[in-house]
Amino acid sequence: MDLTEMFAERTARMKASEIRELLKLLDQPGIISFAGGIPDPALFPSDAFAKAFAQTMEGDQAGSALQYSVSEGYLPLREWLVGEMAKVGVPCSVDNILITSGSQQALDYLGKLFLSPGDTALVNWPTYMGALGAFNPYEPRYDQLSINGNRSAEDFKDSAKAETGGRVKFAYLSSDFSNPTGETVDRRGRESLLDLVDDLDCAVIEDAAYQALRYDGADIPPILAFEIARKGDIEACRTIYCGSFSKTLSPGLRVGWIVAAKPVISQLVLMKQASDLHSPTLNQIAINAVARACFEDHVSDVRKAYRGRRDAMLAALERYMPKGVEWTRPEGGMFVWLTLPVGVDGADLLALALETQKVAFVPGHAFFADGSGRNTIRLSFSCADEATIEEGMRRLGLALQAAIG
Amino acid sequence: MDLTEMFAERTARMKASEIRELLKLLDQPGIISFAGGIPDPALFPSDAFAKAFAQTMEGDQAGSALQYSVSEGYLPLREWLVGEMAKVGVPCSVDNILITSGSQQALDYLGKLFLSPGDTALVNWPTYMGALGAFNPYEPRYDQLSINGNRSAEDFKDSAKAETGGRVKFAYLSSDFSNPTGETVDRRGRESLLDLVDDLDCAVIEDAAYQALRYDGADIPPILAFEIARKGDIEACRTIYCGSFSKTLSPGLRVGWIVAAKPVISQLVLMKQASDLHSPTLNQIAINAVARACFEDHVSDVRKAYRGRRDAMLAALERYMPKGVEWTRPEGGMFVWLTLPVGVDGADLLALALETQKVAFVPGHAFFADGSGRNTIRLSFSCADEATIEEGMRRLGLALQAAIG
Structure with a gap:
């Protein structure tokens, strides 16, 4: 898969602006993406x-x-x-x-x-x-x-x-x-x-x-x-x-x-x-x-929806993450942050996860001013329903098991 | 009139940003203003x-x-x-x-x-x-x-x-x-x-x-x-x-x-x-x-309206400007630029025009990177109807006659 290869090669040395460009490419049929950090448009007060x-x-x-x-x-x-x-x-x-x-x-x-x-x-x-x-x-x-x-x-x-x-x-x-x-x-x-x-x-x-x-x-x-x-x-x-x-x-x-x-x-x-x-x-x-x-009423509805998705993600992480993976338990927002065992590279994991499990996220090192944090990844729960989150975490768990070996 | 005094004092040494602030103050009942360089909202395709x-x-x-x-x-x-x-x-x-x-x-x-x-x-x-x-x-x-x-x-x-x-x-x-x-x-x-x-x-x-x-x-x-x-x-x-x-x-x-x-x-x-x-x-x-x-249709209507206003301003300038005042004859846009006799200061003229004739415009020196051009002023014809333009130019002519002496 050319896209995956390109992504894997490039995430190793990319800047924030490039990551954003590549995130656009992840919006492909069949890929479950926890990459985009955007609100769910279905929740806008249209x-x-x-x-x-x-x-x-x-x-x-x-x-x-x-x-x-x-x-x-x-x-x-x-x-x-x-x-x-x-x-x-x-x-x-x-x-x-x-x-x-x-x-x-x-x-x-x-x-x-x-x-x-x-x-x-x-x-x-x-x-x-x-x-x-x-x-x-x-x-x-x-x-x-x-x-x-x-x-x-x-x-x-x-x-x-x-x-x-x-x-x-x-x-x-x-x-x-x-x-x-x-x-x-x-x-x-x-x-x-x-x-x-x-x-x-x-x-x-x-x-x-x-x-x-x-x-x-x-x-x-x-x-x-x-x-x-x-x-x-x-x-x-x-x-x-x-x-x-x-x-x-x-x-x-x-x-x-x-x-x-x-x-x-x-x-x-x-x-x-x-x-x-x-x-x-x-x-x-x-x-x-x-x-x-x-x-206030609208934000209350938004909170309710995202709360359910966060709960689904945290529960699924408990179920599917292999030993040695740690994550934050946010009281709000859109993101869970995973720390992988030392030596597991987030960009490599993304390449593997896309290739073998069709699941996407953002490698964490792009968020570090010094380029460190290679064994971290960011998951967003804002745009997926609870069943998709469950399935996505299952796939991520499989990819991680393969990466950890 | 406090406003006029403040304006006169400040235009002598103000920056572009300050001019914009003061222009807002000119939007007073009774003042005919050719100061703002903005389109006529009545012409928006609402x-x-x-x-x-x-x-x-x-x-x-x-x-x-x-x-x-x-x-x-x-x-x-x-x-x-x-x-x-x-x-x-x-x-x-x-x-x-x-x-x-x-x-x-x-x-x-x-x-x-x-x-x-x-x-x-x-x-x-x-x-x-x-x-x-x-x-x-x-x-x-x-x-x-x-x-x-x-x-x-x-x-x-x-x-x-x-x-x-x-x-x-x-x-x-x-x-x-x-x-x-x-x-x-x-x-x-x-x-x-x-x-x-x-x-x-x-x-x-x-x-x-x-x-x-x-x-x-x-x-x-x-x-x-x-x-x-x-x-x-x-x-x-x-x-x-x-x-x-x-x-x-x-x-x-x-x-x-x-x-x-x-x-x-x-x-x-x-x-x-x-x-x-x-x-x-x-x-x-x-x-x-x-x-x-x-x-294309909309811009054609806008052109027609502004063309009439430009023509009205150029005709009224011919009628009312004293000898020694020169101006541009634009083929489009929103502005006519006046060069006053040397020694007549645009900021001083504005103070006088506001005080005695209740007519406003922008002193020209604010448009010069070196602060020169003191004997220039900018008139906008975009937001006034033709009768108002006629009356405004008559008043400006009186103010200029008084300034030239």
Whole structure:
């Protein structure tokens, strides 16, 4: 099978951008894929969006929905977000919020705002590959942030001097059910991260893309909420919160938001104006209408569906994984992260799994800034039904048994 | 009047981004404004868009319209654009086209692709202030490109060495009815520009945002078409063409496109993926549907409306402008550019005009990379009816008479 061979050969040395290209090729009949990290389109609130577009385009708002608008974002949407942020312990005003074209754009802007060549960015090992893709053009060096905080500022100061040579500009992390591992930073981890960045005098970029998708366990406030609790006011905070509607309402409309102190937002608004003027007007109007009509109910339905798929995956992993394979037990999100026995290469396993079992996933090393993590893989449970998950894990187990030998 | 005083004080030393902020304040009852460079929302094909959104959201396409899509852009839209580009002398394939979030994003990406701090960008004096805004973050130096080509490569080589010190990376220009002057690069100008960039071995960024809005005179093919005619194939060309639906169908949906040789597009696709993944899926589907349904008929209606407004403005300028004021006679677009007698400052005139005549426009110096052009102003005729244009020019004439004394 040419595709499999090409994939096996190329995953051994590919970059994040190439992995994405190849993932498209995996969408073949007969292959069960846990590779794509995308929401299930069957769960989009299509009827609510259809109604929102119809009401906007048939009413007096049609002209303004198709016209240029302000770089800051649609005011009623920012007002709604002020209420949502207050619910999670982040009191703020509309001037603390910028609407972006998805949280990917937020990461690009923050890379552009903070990073000069040689500066250091702290990221988890592994981390969201789209974040590395957004930061890489600004030529940073990366150093390792542990997910629940066991490195001190002193470690990074030494590291910055000796190994990397650039000032630490920010710590980037996904706070809840992160892509790719499904792990969550616990309360103590959030507190120690804040200690660390205060010591380092650098920013925090909190990627909250999956925050609304918690299936069990107690909600943990955002890192920004912990910092406001310490410092009294968002204006005193160094945490920059990046939210997204991509995992709750629709990724294709490209609407996300940034919450931060006003001086940061002011700079990002100028950047937005220079880079694409504003996010599409109609999209923001529609997201606002749908969010106000049914956000909580809709997200509750989405959670229920994904919870069942996560449970099915965790149960099937118990049944089918050979000894020596370990995995995360995420309380939300879309991903389970597998650590294979040392010496089993995720890219080789993918080639074998495609060839012999017609099952696909993403080799884990693409999520490591240093290219390590070869014995890891990422599974997404968001787009498969429970029976398919069961069958897919059975096949993965067979492939793994063959690989382990 | 506080607003007027603030405006007068600030326009004397403001940046493009600040000008835009202040323009919003001019949208006051009683003020006739020729300041905003935006299309008339009454001319948007709102019914066609309403139909396109309804058909998309009520059919099988709803899920994919709300889902992630490819960074290159929606294939049927790129296919339609291949046909449109062929009509203006640019044979190309879908692989030569990237969909962007408006042409502003194209300018940002091209700045990022080409410019390192200290590199030289050639721009017209004056030029589109949004282009300066897009390029400025990459810290170029600017040198002056004359609109119809009377500087030789030797001039720029000397200039790059002696004054600016950076390599010339590209020449940026708006080819037709440019913002702000309304001027068009003639056939001879396009040919000599191509001679120049071949000598300089740099790219051309051709901003074709207004190209479809010609009201009289013969169409001139894009610079890219002239280069293809010389070199036989788009793959041999250094011109990068930036198109936009903002002036024809809708600016608020943020859909534009870039046409260039495949290696350039490939790099820009990676940049797009890293910066915002893709332009919104639904917006591209809707633009494609409306463009295929009625582009030519709709643009013909838009041309007719704007042609009447341009004629009204040129006729009223003849009637009301005092001696010593000169202006362009654009064959299309949205703008007329006035050169005032030396010593009359556009920002001072705006303060006076707002205070005494309640008429607004944009002082011209914001469009000059070197801050010169103080005795110039930009008038937009796109959003006012003919009677308002007549009255506005009468008021401007009175303000100018008072300023000239």
